[in-house]
Amino acid sequence: MFKIVKKKKLNKFVVQMEILAPLVVKKALPGQFIILRVDDNGERIPLTIAGINKELGTVKIIFQIVGATTFKLNQKNEGDFILDFVGPLGLPTDISEVKNICIVGGGVGCAIALPVAKAFHDSGSKVTTVIGFRNKELVILEDEFKNISDSLVVMTDDGSYGKSGNVTIALNEMLNYGIRFDKIITIGPSIMMKYVVQTAKPYEIPVIVSMNSLMIDGTGMCGCCRLSVWENDKYVTKFACIDGPDFDGYKINFDEVISRNSIYRDYEKHVYDKTCNLFRKIDND
Amino acid sequence: MSMTRHVICLGKLIMIERHKMPVQDPNLRAKNFDEVSLGYTEDMAVEEAGRCLNCINKPCVSGCPVNINIPDFISKVKEKKFNDAYKIILKTSSLPAICGRVCPQENQCEKNCTMGIKYEPVAIGALERFVADTCTELNLKTEENIKEEIRTEENKSDNSTSIKHGKRKVAVIGSGPSGLACASDLNKMGYDVNVYEAMHALGGVLVYGIPEFRLPKRIVNNEINNLKKSGVHFNTNVVIGKTLSLDDLFDIGYEAVFIGTGAGLPVFMGIKGENLKGVFSANEYLTRNNLMKAYDDDSDTPIMKAKNVAVIGGGNVAMDACRTALRLGAENVFCIYRRSEVELPARKEEIKHAKEEGVKFLFLTNPIEIISYDSNTNDSGINDGKNGCVKGLKCIKMKLGDPDEKGRKRPIAMDGTEFLIDVNLVIMALGTKPNPIIKSSNPNLKFNKNSGIIIDENGFTSCKGIYAGGDAVTGSATVISAMGAGKNAAKAIDLYLSFGVNK
Numbered sequence: 073m074f075k076i077v078k079k080k081k082l083n084k085f086v087v088q089m090e091i092l093a094p095l096v097v098k099k100a101l102p103g104q105f106i107i108l109r110v111d112d113n114g115e116r117i118p119l120t121i122a123g124i125n126k127e128l129g130t131v132k133i134i135f136q137i138v139g140a141t142t143f144k145l146n147q148k149n150e151g152d153f154i155l156d157f158v159g160p161l162g163l164p165t166d167i168s169e170v171k172n173i174c175i176v177g178g179g180v181g182c183a184i185a186l187p188v189a190k191a192f193h194d195s196g197s198k199v200t201t202v203i204g205f206r207n208k209e210l211v212i213l214e215d216e217f218k219n220i221s222d223s224l225v226v227m228t229d230d231g232s233y234g235k236s237g238n239v240t241i242a243l244n245e246m247l248n249y250g251i252r253f254d255k256i257i258t259i260g261p262s263i264m265m266k267y268v269v270q271t272a273k274p275y276e277i278p279v280i281v282s283m284n285s286l287m288i289d290g291t292g293m294c295g296c297c298r299l300s301v302w303e304n305d306k307y308v309t310k311f312a313c314i315d316g317p318d319f320d321g322y323k324i325n326f327d328e329v330i331s332r333n334s335i336y337r338d339y340e341k342h343v344y345d346k347t348c349n350l351f352r353k354i355d356n357d
Numbered sequence: 358m359s360m361t362r363h364v365i366c367l368g369k370l371i372m373i374e375r376h377k378m379p380v381q382d383p384n385l386r387a388k389n390f391d392e393v394s395l396g397y398t399e400d401m402a403v404e405e406a407g408r409c410l411n412c413i414n415k416p417c418v419s420g421c422p423v424n425i426n427i428p429d430f431i432s433k434v435k436e437k438k439f440n441d442a443y444k445i446i447l448k449t450s451s452l453p454a455i456c457g458r459v460c461p462q463e464n465q466c467e468k469n470c471t472m473g474i475k476y477e478p479v480a481i482g483a484l485e486r487f488v489a490d491t492c493t494e495l496n497l498k499t500e501e502n503i504k505e506e507i508r509t510e511e512n513k514s515d516n517s518t519s520i521k522h523g524k525r526k527v528a529v530i531g532s533g534p535s536g537l538a539c540a541s542d543l544n545k546m547g548y549d550v551n552v553y554e555a556m557h558a559l560g561g562v563l564v565y566g567i568p569e570f571r572l573p574k575r576i577v578n579n580e581i582n583n584l585k586k587s588g589v590h591f592n593t594n595v596v597i598g599k600t601l602s603l604d605d606l607f608d609i610g611y612e613a614v615f616i617g618t619g620a621g622l623p624v625f626m627g628i629k630g631e632n633l634k635g636v637f638s639a640n641e642y643l644t645r646n647n648l649m650k651a652y653d654d655d656s657d658t659p660i661m662k663a664k665n666v667a668v669i670g671g672g673n674v675a676m677d678a679c680r681t682a683l684r685l686g687a688e689n690v691f692c693i694y695r696r697s698e699v700e701l702p703a704r705k706e707e708i709k710h711a712k713e714e715g716v717k718f719l720f721l722t723n724p725i726e727i728i729s730y731d732s733n734t735n736d737s738g739i740n741d742g743k744n745g746c747v748k749g750l751k752c753i754k755m756k757l758g759d760p761d762e763k764g765r766k767r768p769i770a771m772d773g774t775e776f777l778i779d780v781n782l783v784i785m786a787l788g789t790k791p792n793p794i795i796k797s798s799n800p801n802l803k804f805n806k807n808s809g810i811i812i813d814e815n816g817f818t819s820c821k822g823i824y825a826g827g828d829a830v831t832g833s834a835t836v837i838s839a840m841g842a843g844k845n846a847a848k849a850i851d852l853y854l855s856f857g858v859n860k
Binding site: 109113114156157161288289291293294296298300334340 | 555556557565593594595596599600601621622623625627631632633634635637638640641644645649650653655656657658659661744745792793794797
């Protein structure tokens with residue numbers, strides 16, 4: 073059992089929790105993830121580590137309430153327990169020295185982008201950050217990014233805050249203007265990462281993407297998270313859980329990733345509705 | 358009941374026909390997840406035990422990977438002394454209720470049975486299962502007492518070592534068959550044993566892989582609870598190589614480590630369409646259903662269901678996947694195997710059960726491509742929801758050529774025999790490779806070309822104090838061979854810790 077030490081709402085849909093897991097903290101590095109299971113009938117879901125507190129032994133996770141599991145997780149409060157919490161899994165992000173880095177985060181993916189950006193900032197890189205959200209209400213972690221970025225651009229799809237449009241517009245502007253990053257790291261929805269890669273391609277800037285595939289065990293056992301990576305003139309199957317989650321963005325078959333991530337969409341909606349109704353019923357009783 | 362025929366053999370009156378295992382009706386069981394085999398009644402067990410000739414050379418014992426004293430336990434069954442029978446089994450086996458259910462007896466003990474030369478072999482597996490079930494389910498306490506008795510006896514006969522090593526710490530990585538067997542034996546020898554498990558549940562392949570209808574979870578839990586009661590410690594949610602390294606284990610104070618991490622990595626064919634929606638590794642499909650209980654409405658874990666399902670492969674895992682698909686409502690389940698029926702590697706009983714339940718076998722058939730619904734998405738991204746989903750499986754007919762290095766006839770594709778099967782779900786059950794996490798996090802361990810850990814005959818790896826066994830060494834094999842490897846390593850670890858014999 074793993075105790076929820078702190079809980080904070082970042083916006084209407086996004087919640088931050090700090091979970092007591094000292095063993096995970098000892099090994100966790102930016103870019104790695106954990107897998108949790110809320111209760112006995114619960115699904116195992118992967119969440120990227122959004123930060124750690126070495127003194128308290130807590131792992132910070134940030135999640136968007138999108139399905140049954142995140143809904144159930146959000147029903148838990150400070151002092152409550154999560155049944156299972158395992159990690160750190162996956163390979164850490166390569167933080168080797170880069171002079172001029174650009175971090176592009178989208179939506180709740182910004183939660184994962186933050187520790188990566190911080191690691192580069194701490195290692196002395198010049199950090200440019202572009203974060204994008206659907207609207208003003210959904211903006212998270214702006215201050216935190218400000219503290220570790222040499223420059224920060226906030227984008228909203230509807231223009232209700234920051235600059236109007238998606239992250240690729242800002243990225244394209246900068247590249248067009250002549251800024252040459254040594255590397256771009258992008259974390260967010262697959263479709264966004266796909267377009268970040270396309271935007272960077274004419275400028276031949278390396279792009280690292282952080283894949284958020286579906287997973288069960290997170291240790292290479294199920295193969296659920298598999299994706300196609302271009303290697304030696306052909307696509308080879310890799311596992312996001314053990315070979316990633318970071319990959320060379322130019323080599324990923326994004327269309328396949330986007331398709332595979334939708335595999336349980338109908339089922340998830342069904343379970344989400346069922347879970348919401350269940351809690352609604354409990355509230356009414 | 359059919360008339361029983363008898364024969365005089367070695368001066369005894371022996372029943373010719375072996376008792377059939379009572380099973381759930383195929384039509385009923387193909388729709389539920391309850392155990393298929395129901396187990397012998399006491400009368401059946403005693404009668405079946407009476408078929409044992411108690412022959413002098415005991416060929417069955419050498420057929421058993423852990424050399425259970427089979428004729429001795431069977432003669433106790435004959436005398437209805439079931440606890441005594443259980444005690445005999447427990448001396449060499451750690452998980453009798455499990456092995457009685459999942460061992461490929463026809464290739465092991467029963468293959469060598471003298472009765473089998475002329476008639477049918479004694480149903481050793483069914484008897485083992487009967488003894489274990491009778492002693493565990495009727496009286497768990499008795500079982501504890503039995504185990505305690507064995508411990509005391511062993512301590513008496515060998516108290517020098519047990520006193521000497523007192524409570525020295527040994528870590529076991531993985532709670533599958535090899536880990537449980539190793540932990541059980543080390544615990545009996547008096548070590549302080551901690552088992553580390555990456556998943557949230559204990560049992561490894563016994564809980565994520567083998568389905569409820571073949572090995573009920575309560576049986577596995579019984580065995581694990583017995584180990585807990587006898588003092589073995591278990592830690593779930595710890596991935597060795599990630600949460601803790603092997604070095605950490607030694608730093609914490611463990612003096613030896615056993616690696617039993619199994620063969621978790623699924624193998625794919627490398628054919629076109631393998632990453633379509635609707636293609637799963639058997640590991641994923643079975644894990645969703647077994648460990649995550651996707652068949653249960655209360656479970657949050659989804660599983661894909663389809664009317665027509667193809668399972669590729671012919672081993673036990675393939676049978677498990679076929680039969681799981683049936684139970685999840687599939688109307689047509691095709692088991693696609695590239696060799697012929699005689700080469701099927703699955704246990705005979707599983708093949709029989711699968712056939713009875715309605716699984717259709719396509720032998721000498723190999724998939725060459727998985728076809729998707731037309732994936733032309735227009736610019737606005739509108740589709741009918743089927744884009745990227747499996748529409749069918751393109752296969753080719755095979756014929757058998759000369760035997761390969763393992764002596765199995767090599768399947769050869771026959772040009773121009775391609776055909777399409779209409780399926781929406783494809784499950785790859787092609788075997789598994791050892792889990793790569795230990796490998797990637799420990800540069801000093803040595804591995805073979807199949808990613809198996811290299812060990813000597815005692816389970817000793819290339820690193821001081823580190824032993825390994827089971828599928829992590831051999832690649833996917835059987836529960837009993839993994840258990841044997843775990844026991845073997847336990848002996849070696851005891852020698853190492855007692856006398857510093859490091860090999």
